Amino acid sequence: DSGVTQTPKHLITATGQRVTLRCSPRSGDLSVYWYQQSLDQGLQFLIQYYNGEERAKGNILERFSAQQFPDLHSELNLSSLELGDSALYFCASARSAGEWETQYFGPGTRLLVL
Amino acid sequence: AQTVTQSQPEMSVQEAETVTLSCTYDTSENNYYLFWYKQPPSRQMILVIRQEAYKQQNATENRFSVNFQKAAKSFSLKISDSQLGDTAMYFCAFMKVSGYALNFGKGTSLLVTP
Numbered sequence: 459d460s461g462v463t464q465t466p467k468h469l470i471t472a473t474g475q476r477v478t479l480r481c482s483p484r485s486g487d488l489s490v491y492w493y494q495q496s497l498d499q500g501l502q503f504l505i506q507y508y509n510g511e512e513r514a515k516g517n518i519l520e521r522f523s524a525q526q527f528p529d530l531h532s533e534l535n536l537s538s539l540e541l542g543d544s545a546l547y548f549c550a551s552a553r554s555a556g557e558w559e560t561q562y563f564g565p566g567t568r569l570l571v572l
Numbered sequence: 573a574q575t576v577t578q579s580q581p582e583m584s585v586q587e588a589e590t591v592t593l594s595c596t597y598d599t600s601e602n603n604y605y606l607f608w609y610k611q612p613p614s615r616q617m618i619l620v621i622r623q624e625a626y627k628q629q630n631a632t633e634n635r636f637s638v639n640f641q642k643a644a645k646s647f648s649l650k651i652s653d654s655q656l657g658d659t660a661m662y663f664c665a666f667m668k669v670s671g672y673a674l675n676f677g678k679g680t681s682l683l684v685t686p
Contacts, residue, residue: 460616491673501663503673514672546615561674563609563617 461485462551462564470570476537479567483530483551489513490532491552491561492524496545507532508554539571574599574666578677585654586685592639593649593680595664601625605667606640606647607674612660620662623647654684 461484471477483490492504494517503516507526518524521539526532536543546568550561575598585591597606608620623631623640630638635652651658661681665674 460618489672493674500678501674501676503675506672516673548617550617560607560619560622562619565614565616568615 460562460564462549462562464547464549464564464567466567467565468568468570470572471539472572473539473541475539475571476535477539477569479534479536479547479549479569481532481534481549481551481564483532483549484562487551487553487562488530489552489554489559489561490526490530491550492518492532492534493548493550493563494545495548495566496542499545501548504534536569541571544569544571574601574604574668574675576664576666576675576677578662578664578680580680581678582681582683584683584685585651587654587656589654590650590652591654591682593651593662593664593682595647595649595677597645597647597664597666599645599666599668601668606638607665607667608636608638608647608649609663609665609676610658610660611663611679612657617663621649651682656684656686658682659684 463482488509491506495501504518506514524534546566549564552559604625606623610618621633639648661679664677
């Protein structure tokens, strides 16, 4: 158990809908990262937050957004869902930003868009 | 941009034997960090081992060790005394010193047979 929690574990929804994925980092970790794992794209970095502020963006679609709250949990919002958004979404947390760090991954949320 | 290449999509090894997984990367950075993550059938991402590029000594964690060749931009993972529980996808990942995200390879599926 990495100490990172993600909810829900599974999510099934329809095209055009909006969903919210939630992540709670390990105690004391200030950085949260979101990654998407799909069959065709592999593991891709989406976005990073540090202590409530956005720090880096990767291949995140405009239909996707995220935020980190004062209690450091983070939410990834996916809207206008398409079939191709079906994937495993990971949250990872780390102690600090700016220096190298080990990222600890949550168990993931498996999203299926029908 | 950094790219990470794992040229072996699938490998198999017998229990108690040794296996080496290959990883090469492309970067213009001088200081960076490399990681191997394991993803068993549970889909959890588990850190196996990490290596700082400025360290010449190869990292070792119990039965797992790396062969880091900086000039060749190669970072292979050796698993000794393979166990059935080592069956998993193994991902090689790169992180810039000043960057935040992990760049992952496509992964190598390792099967350990009795």
